[in-house]
Amino acid sequence: MSNNLLKGKRGIVFGALNDMSIAWKVAERAVEEGASITLTNTELAIRMGTIDELSKKLNAEVIPADATSVEDLEKVFAKSQEILGGKIDFVLHSIGMSPNVRKKRTYDDLDYDLLSKTLDISAVSFHKMIQVAKKMDAISEGGSILALSYVAAQRTLFGYNDMADAKAMLESIARSFGYIYGREKGVRINTISQSPTMTTAGSGIKGFDGLVDFSNRMSPLGNASASECADYCIVMFSDLTKKVTMQNLFHDGGFSSMGMSLRAMTQYNKSFENDFKDENGNIIYG
Numbered sequence: 188m189s190n191n192l193l194k195g196k197r198g199i200v201f202g203a204l205n206d207m208s209i210a211w212k213v214a215e216r217a218v219e220e221g222a223s224i225t226l227t228n229t230e231l232a233i234r235m236g237t238i239d240e241l242s243k244k245l246n247a248e249v250i251p252a253d254a255t256s257v258e259d260l261e262k263v264f265a266k267s268q269e270i271l272g273g274k275i276d277f278v279l280h281s282i283g284m285s286p287n288v289r290k291k292r293t294y295d296d297l298d299y300d301l302l303s304k305t306l307d308i309s310a311v312s313f314h315k316m317i318q319v320a321k322k323m324d325a326i327s328e329g330g331s332i333l334a335l336s337y338v339a340a341q342r343t344l345f346g347y348n349d350m351a352d353a354k355a356m357l358e359s360i361a362r363s364f365g366y367i368y369g370r371e372k373g374v375r376i377n378t379i380s381q382s383p384t385m386t387t388a389g390s391g392i393k394g395f396d397g398l399v400d401f402s403n404r405m406s407p408l409g410n411a412s413a414s415e416c417a418d419y420c421i422v423m424f425s426d427l428t429k430k431v432t433m434q435n436l437f438h439d440g441g442f443s444s445m446g447m448s449l450r451a452m453t454q455y456n457k458s459f460e461n462d463f464k465d466e467n468g469n470i471i472y473g
């Protein structure tokens with residue numbers, strides 16, 4: 188259902204890979220709410236994924252770009268303004284990848300070149316994106332910039348690895364740049380900390396199925412879906428949140444405020460023995 192919350196607004200959506208991607212749902216909802224948008228992802232993701240399908244459906248042009256390349260980002264902002272006919276009102280950063288996770292390097296055996304890549308792709312790209320936009324004066328007064336984060340920025344979760352450090356940095360960038368861009372141009376910068384969600388990036392995390400189930404049992408409202416995340420993004424892009432900036436906004440069904448729930452405790456008690464063994468059956472002490 189459309190409430191025309193983004194009527195006449197122009198946006199850029201980074202990170203739609205396939206129809207499971209959170210960015211895919213955000214792009215669909217943004218257009219439904221009256222926005223015109225461009226889409227962007229890496230050349231490889233464009234080839235491997237199904238973004239062209241989304242592009243056709245939404246009549247939104249795809250601009251190939253590696254979000255770690257300042258030059259590519261300059262192209263994205265220049266072309267988007269040209270295509271959409273003016274300054275940009277909202278930007279979604281929906282980008283995350285850890286080569287250490289991919290290569291199954293554990294947190295106490297990180298490859299540091301890969302750690303640099305994790306941080307560059309998943310956090311510094313957010314800074315680059317905002318710095319490029321600001322230098323080009325590509326965002327309209329009162330515009331809204333969002334990135335997607337995860338509670339591992341504040342709390343330690345098994346298997347999230349160096350992505351936890353990337354998310355902590357991402358949220359810090361939102362605060363540091365939010366101050367400057369807000370002060371100078373009234374541009375809002377926030378992060379939304381989303382529940383674990385079954386996507387290509389999500390399912391790369393070790394033990395992801397168990398994490399999804401655990402979060403769901405722990406959260407009074409249950410896990411937030413990708414579509415529900417898209418709804419929250421729309422509100423943050425809209426004029427209904429003009430004075431919200433420099434925040435990390437939890438969109439997790441209440442998970443981040445919980446310690447233990449009855450549903451999680453019940454399951455824990457049922458599988459008490461197994462919970463203290465790893466996948467090889469070795470006993471793990473707390």
Ligand SMILES: NC(=O)c1ccc[n+]([C@@H]2O[C@H](COP(=O)([O-])OP(=O)(O)OC[C@H]3O[C@@H](n4cnc5c(N)ncnc54)[C@H](O)[C@@H]3O)[C@@H](O)[C@H]2O)c1
Nearest residue numbers: 202204208209232254282283335336383384386387388389
């Ligand atoms: N899925 C979850 O459980 C979950 C939970 C909280 C936050 N998030 C965050 O949501 C965001 C979107 O992830 P998703 O779950 O929709 O998965 P996804 O795999 O669909 O999206 C990740 C995107 O990052 C893109 N990307 C990777 N390297 C890039 C680069 N160098 N330049 C440009 N784009 C690049 C990929 O092509 C892909 O489109 C990520 O920041 C992720 O950390 C996901």
